[in-house]
Amino acid sequence: MSAVNGIAQRLPYQTNSTLRQQINAGDVQYEDLHLSHMSQMVRSGFFQKLDMAIVEVCAVTEEGYLIPTTSLGNTTAFVDCADRIIVEVNTTQPKALKGFHDVYDVQPVPHRDVIPIVHPDDRVGVPYIVCDPKKIVAIVPCDIPDKPAKLAPPDAEFEAMSAHLIRFLHEEVAAGRLPKHLLPLQSGVGSVANAVIQGLCRSDFEHLTVYTEVIQEGIFDLFDAGKLDFASGTSMTLSEKGLQRFYDRIDEYRKKIIFRPLEISNSPGVIRRLGVIAMNTALEFDIYGNVNSTHVLGTKIMNGIGGSGDFARNAYLTFFFTKSIAKNGDISSIVPMCSHIDHTEHDVDVFVTEQGLADVRGLCPKERALKIINQCAHPDYRPMLSDYFQRAMGTTKHANTPHILSEALSWHQRFAETKTMRV
Amino acid sequence: MSAVNGIAQRLPYQTNSTLRQQINAGDVQYEDLHLSHMSQMVRSGFFQKLDMAIVEVCAVTEEGYLIPTTSLGNTTAFVDCADRIIVEVNTTQPKALKGFHDVYDVQPVPHRDVIPIVHPDDRVGVPYIVCDPKKIVAIVPCDIPDKPAKLAPPDAEFEAMSAHLIRFLHEEVAAGRLPKHLLPLQSGVGSVANAVIQGLCRSDFEHLTVYTEVIQEGIFDLFDAGKLDFASGTSMTLSEKGLQRFYDRIDEYRKKIIFRPLEISNSPGVIRRLGVIAMNTALEFDIYGNVNSTHVLGTKIMNGIGGSGDFARNAYLTFFFTKSIAKNGDISSIVPMCSHIDHTEHDVDVFVTEQGLADVRGLCPKERALKIINQCAHPDYRPMLSDYFQRAMGTTKHANTPHILSEALSWHQRFAETKTMRV
Numbered sequence: 087m088s089a090v091n092g093i094a095q096r097l098p099y100q101t102n103s104t105l106r107q108q109i110n111a112g113d114v115q116y117e118d119l120h121l122s123h124m125s126q127m128v129r130s131g132f133f134q135k136l137d138m139a140i141v142e143v144c145a146v147t148e149e150g151y152l153i154p155t156t157s158l159g160n161t162t163a164f165v166d167c168a169d170r171i172i173v174e175v176n177t178t179q180p181k182a183l184k185g186f187h188d189v190y191d192v193q194p195v196p197h198r199d200v201i202p203i204v205h206p207d208d209r210v211g212v213p214y215i216v217c218d219p220k221k222i223v224a225i226v227p228c229d230i231p232d233k234p235a236k237l238a239p240p241d242a243e244f245e246a247m248s249a250h251l252i253r254f255l256h257e258e259v260a261a262g263r264l265p266k267h268l269l270p271l272q273s274g275v276g277s278v279a280n281a282v283i284q285g286l287c288r289s290d291f292e293h294l295t296v297y298t299e300v301i302q303e304g305i306f307d308l309f310d311a312g313k314l315d316f317a318s319g320t321s322m323t324l325s326e327k328g329l330q331r332f333y334d335r336i337d338e339y340r341k342k343i344i345f346r347p348l349e350i351s352n353s354p355g356v357i358r359r360l361g362v363i364a365m366n367t368a369l370e371f372d373i374y375g376n377v378n379s380t381h382v383l384g385t386k387i388m389n390g391i392g393g394s395g396d397f398a399r400n401a402y403l404t405f406f407f408t409k410s411i412a413k414n415g416d417i418s419s420i421v422p423m424c425s426h427i428d429h430t431e432h433d434v435d436v437f438v439t440e441q442g443l444a445d446v447r448g449l450c451p452k453e454r455a456l457k458i459i460n461q462c463a464h465p466d467y468r469p470m471l472s473d474y475f476q477r478a479m480g481t482t483k484h485a486n487t488p489h490i491l492s493e494a495l496s497w498h499q500r501f502a503e504t505k506t507m508r509v
Numbered sequence: 510m511s512a513v514n515g516i517a518q519r520l521p522y523q524t525n526s527t528l529r530q531q532i533n534a535g536d537v538q539y540e541d542l543h544l545s546h547m548s549q550m551v552r553s554g555f556f557q558k559l560d561m562a563i564v565e566v567c568a569v570t571e572e573g574y575l576i577p578t579t580s581l582g583n584t585t586a587f588v589d590c591a592d593r594i595i596v597e598v599n600t601t602q603p604k605a606l607k608g609f610h611d612v613y614d615v616q617p618v619p620h621r622d623v624i625p626i627v628h629p630d631d632r633v634g635v636p637y638i639v640c641d642p643k644k645i646v647a648i649v650p651c652d653i654p655d656k657p658a659k660l661a662p663p664d665a666e667f668e669a670m671s672a673h674l675i676r677f678l679h680e681e682v683a684a685g686r687l688p689k690h691l692l693p694l695q696s697g698v699g700s701v702a703n704a705v706i707q708g709l710c711r712s713d714f715e716h717l718t719v720y721t722e723v724i725q726e727g728i729f730d731l732f733d734a735g736k737l738d739f740a741s742g743t744s745m746t747l748s749e750k751g752l753q754r755f756y757d758r759i760d761e762y763r764k765k766i767i768f769r770p771l772e773i774s775n776s777p778g779v780i781r782r783l784g785v786i787a788m789n790t791a792l793e794f795d796i797y798g799n800v801n802s803t804h805v806l807g808t809k810i811m812n813g814i815g816g817s818g819d820f821a822r823n824a825y826l827t828f829f830f831t832k833s834i835a836k837n838g839d840i841s842s843i844v845p846m847c848s849h850i851d852h853t854e855h856d857v858d859v860f861v862t863e864q865g866l867a868d869v870r871g872l873c874p875k876e877r878a879l880k881i882i883n884q885c886a887h888p889d890y891r892p893m894l895s896d897y898f899q900r901a902m903g904t905t906k907h908a909n910t911p912h913i914l915s916e917a918l919s920w921h922q923r924f925a926e927t928k929t930m931r932v
Contacts, residue, residue: 095873112907115873120822120855130825131686132858132870195784195825196688200623263554265619354823355778361618376850384917387909391855399543399822400777402553402618425914427799427850432543432814435555447555448520450538484535486810491848491922494807499914 088114098124099390101275110386118380118387121299122352122396125163129194139168143215144179146225151214154187155179156232157321158345162189165215170223178231182336187213187345192353203356206270206297207316209344234326237303238277240284243409243440247278248285250443251365251405254436255291264363264403270297272357272397273304274366275323275389278407280304282365282438287311297362299351299393301343303328309342318344320351352396364401366394368408368429370419371437371462373455373475374487375446377406377429383498384425391428398429403436410439410464417501418467420458422474423494431487437462451487452479511537521547522813524698533809541803541810544722545775545819548586552617562591566638567602569648574637577610578602579655580744581768585612588638593646601654605759610636610768615776626779629693629720630739632767657749660726661700663707666832666863670701671708673866674788674828677859678714687786687826693720695780695820696727697789698746698812701830703727705788705861710734720785722774722816724766726751732765741767743774775819787824789817791831791852793842794860794885796878796898797910798869800829800852806925807848807918814851821852826859833862833887840924841890843881845897846917860885874910875902 087093088105091113096105098119108114119127127133141161145153154161155176165171190211193199202210238244258264268291273283284304286294296305296317303324308314310331322345324332332339350356357364368377369388377398378384380391398404406429408419419439431451437444442461446454459471478488510516511528514536519528521542531537542550550556564584568576577584578599588594613634616622625633661667681687691714696706707727709717719728719740726747731737733754745768747755755762773779780787792811794800800821801807803814821827829852831842842862854874860867865884869877882894901911 097871110908112875112902115876116909117871117873118855126825127870131684134871196692198782198784199627200625200782202623204622261554269619353778354781355776358777359621359623361621381910384912384914385905385908385910395822395853395855399818402549425912426910428853428855430818430851430853432541432546432818432851447550448540448557450518450540452535453538479535482808485533485808486539486541487804487808487849489807489848491807491918491925494918495914502914 099392101389106387106389116387116390118390120391120395121348121393122354125160125192125347125349128160128163128167136164136168138170138172139164140172140174141165142174142176142228144176144183145181146173146175147214150217150219152217153181153184153214154345155183156345158187158189159320159348162191162215162347163349165217166191169221171217171221173222173225174228175225176228176230178229180333180336182340185213185340186343189213189215189347190350192347192349201350201353201356203350204359206295206318206360207344232329234329235302235323237280237325240281244278244281245285246440247407247438248282248288250438251282252285252289254443254445255289258403267291267293267295269361269363269402270295270318272296272298272362272364272401273302274394275300275302275392276367278367278409279365282407283308287313289313297351297357297360299348299397306331309339314342316342318346318351320346320348348393352393354396354400357397357400361402362397362400363403363405364397365405365407366398368406368419370421370424371406371408371434371458372421372424373458373471374451375431375434375437375454375458376424376427377434378424378426379428381426383502384495395429398433404434405436405438406434407438410441410462411466415464415466418464418471418497420463420467420471421497422471422478423489425495425498439463441465452484522815524812529810529812539810539813541813543814543818544771544816545777548583548615548770548772551583551586551590559587559591561593561595562587563595563597564588565597565599565651567599567606568604569596569598570637573640573642575640576604576607576637577768578606579609579768581610581612582743582771585614585638585770586772588640589614592644594640594644596645596648597651598648599651599653601652603756603759605763608636608763609766612636612638612770613773615770615772624773624776624779626773627782629718629741629783630767655752657752658725658746660703660748663704667701667704668708669863670830670861671705671711673861674705675708675712677866677868678712681826690714690716690718692784692786692825693718693741695719695721695785695787695824696725697817698723698725698815699790701790701832702788705830706731710736712736720774720780720783722771722820729754732762737765739765741769741774743769743771771816775816777819777823780820780823784825785820785823786826786828787820788828788830789821791829791842793844793847794829794831794857794881795844795847796881796894797874798854798857798860798877798881799847799850800857801847801849802851804849806921818852821856827857828859828861829857830861833864833885834889838887838889841887841894841920843886843890843894844920845894845901846912848918848921862886864888875907
């Protein structure tokens with residue numbers, strides 16, 4: 087669609103490189119939404135009337151119910167709200183996906199009831215989408231398989247981050263602040279988050295559960311290592327090899343995996359209730375604990391916030407991970423001030439890079455700065471960050487959040503001026 | 510306490526001017542938390558063991574139950590977690606407060622059940638705090654009354670904001686995006702938020718409900734105008750006159766008001782479920798829709814984020830209000846880039862100043878900028894903001910979020926250099 091300039095407006099998330107270029111050239115309007123908001127905004131009519139929805143399924147039952155594929159997402163809301171529906175039966179997706187889904191419709195306000203999930207493996211709905219047959223204007227076959235996910239190969243930095251996480255979780259259990267089998271884990275999309283959760287295979291933790299948005303490769307590694315009891319998500323992104331592993335033992339995995347509508351997988355209430363441990367990836371974070379997860383140099387969007395805000399904001403314990411440097415060391419991922427903020431200083435408990443882990447719970451901004459600089463920043467950048475912080479303390483006479491406004495964004499500025507941005 | 514330098518660390522919120530100076534001089538460590546996080550963090554031991562809690566009540570029953578005053582807040586969590594408790598019986602608070610409270614304890618993870626509130630007036634707990642009598646080391650009397658709230662008198666700008674809001678709400682009802690009696694209203698602390706909700710007295714709306722954190726003067730005006738059926742909050746801040754009105758008809762108000770623990774009043778799940786309309790105040794917001802509600806010139810803290818994030822993030826419809834200029838016009842409250850961000854571009858639906866209202870639902874950052882500049886900024890600052898935006902478009906070749914990093918904070922910078930900050 088994007089390759090033929092067929093998209094005028096896109097929301098709520100994207101990961102395609104062609105589309106990214108079009109958005110950053112002003113050719114496509116992109117609204118980057120918290121994913122848990124999307125269905126509600128569609129249902130409430132905030133985006134005007136929905137004319138047409140194209141819905142991917144693996145099968146249509148004799149009763150006319152739709153069986154989704156490995157991506158449930160906002161399909162239910164689109165089916166409920168669109169005037170006309172084109173059903174695309176993807177023949178590359180096995181019919182054995184029947185039984186993986188748990189579709190519970192969140193009622194419209196002001197008549198919403200509780201979403202009664204109290205454990206990640208609670209089934210509260212039906213394993214199909216009910217669709218008014220009158221709305222279906224076409225059922226078409228499709229034989230295009232899912233694009234396999236490409237993940238960066240494991241490296242020493244990923245392993246270091248994972249080791250920091252495991253050590254910290256053990257300390258929390260020992261201190262009585264986390265139960266022995268931890269709490270339901272959420273893990274963001276991409277190589278860093280995947281490597282971190284995959285790393286738990288090398289830990290002593292057992293009987294883990296996952297309550298997440300996207301089920302990635304690492305979660306299957308946890309299953310196969312006998313560490314994981316159950317995983318709940320809204321969709322799945324796997325490599326070709328990972329997909330084969332899934333298909334080979336699909337009947338076994340059906341007992342251990344639920345796909346839920348996005349408004350349930352990312353529900354603020356369910357996340358808070360379950361006490362999820364949220365683990366997401368930052369592009370950069372600043373010395374006071376603000377996180378940029380979307381905009382390179384504050385201007386060009388990378389992918390989008392996705393569900394990271396839904397989880398980070400409502401979790402029991404919120405982690406952000408990033409390598410301490412990027413572009414072969416030309417950029418520090420820890421900066422004086424983020425050039426764009428998606429998760430605020432109020433939202434994050436623990437920061438992790440390959441250098442170390444900064445637990446900032448209960449700390450004021452100045453204490454956070456010292457900890458983040460000393461424990462997360464790359465040694466090459468620590469002196470510059472400390473220098474900025476100390477001079478900002480002097481300039482503002484120890485204000486709550488010391489900054490030198492004329493310098494706060496200078497690290498990005500310098501890079502924007504001297505390097506060509508390739509995003 | 511702050512006047513005698515008796516506070517080393519403060520959290521999760523503050524409004525005292527002495528304490529504010531101490532925080533901004535680096536003498537007090539302040540952690541500015543989302544209020545819904547506080548009880549959970551106390552209960553989970555994130556702040557270490559709680560030695561002692563001083564708890565204000567209006568009465569202790571024969572059974573040893575504690576009847577809180579007009580501020581329930583996090584008292585339940587403190588009582589549950591502290592080793593020793595000093596109970597302070599405030600004799601200026603009437604015993605007739607008995608029956609206003611609804612104490613429902615959120616269980617610790619991993620055994621949390623649903624909080625079964627589906628209407629603002631649902632009572633789900635008990636009207637007192639259960640406290641282990643063995644923990645109580647002293648019961649002391651106290652005759653210091655609540656400090657009356659000081660609110661700015663109504664003015665033309667407040668009235669204009671309120672009029673914009675009422676017109677918009679009518680349009681939403683007409684378009685079928687809001688029910689006739691709206692949805693439960695939340696309104697932040699302070700003069701602006703109070704004036705806005707008070708303004709609804711002059712609207713045609715009836716049978717309104719409130720699901721908020723702090724019950725202010727304007728909510729009683731709504732009751733007395735016959736517009737409001739019910740209000741749920743965690744505490745109350747009133748003027749001397751307002752307090753007298755409350756006391757005079759306390760038996761009547763008891764049927765219409767519930768005080769809940771903060772973890773319930775600000776519960777992300779309950780807020781999302783009820784579909785709250787969140788109305789909070791910004792210090793400044795930027796052309797792309799990020800909000801600063803805590804830090805003057807990015808460095809000195811004003812009060813804190815309080816519950817604004819709990820509501821803004823999880824509401825059905827999220828508003829931020831501010832006057833378009835401050836300091837007699839020396840400062841524009843709409844800026845190229847916020848100097849501190851508490852609510853991100855992903856969190857807000859509608860911006861309101863006395864100039865007008867910008868509904869940014871479904872808009873990409875560049876569309877948002879045009880709307881916010883043209884409809885919310887003061888006419889004196891519109892040309893400068895448009896000029897910045899247009900040049901940023903050129904510099905970044907229409908990137909998703911155009912910025913000129915060397916200028917983005919220059920408005921604050923100029924002010925920080927030329928004026929003495931009095932915060």
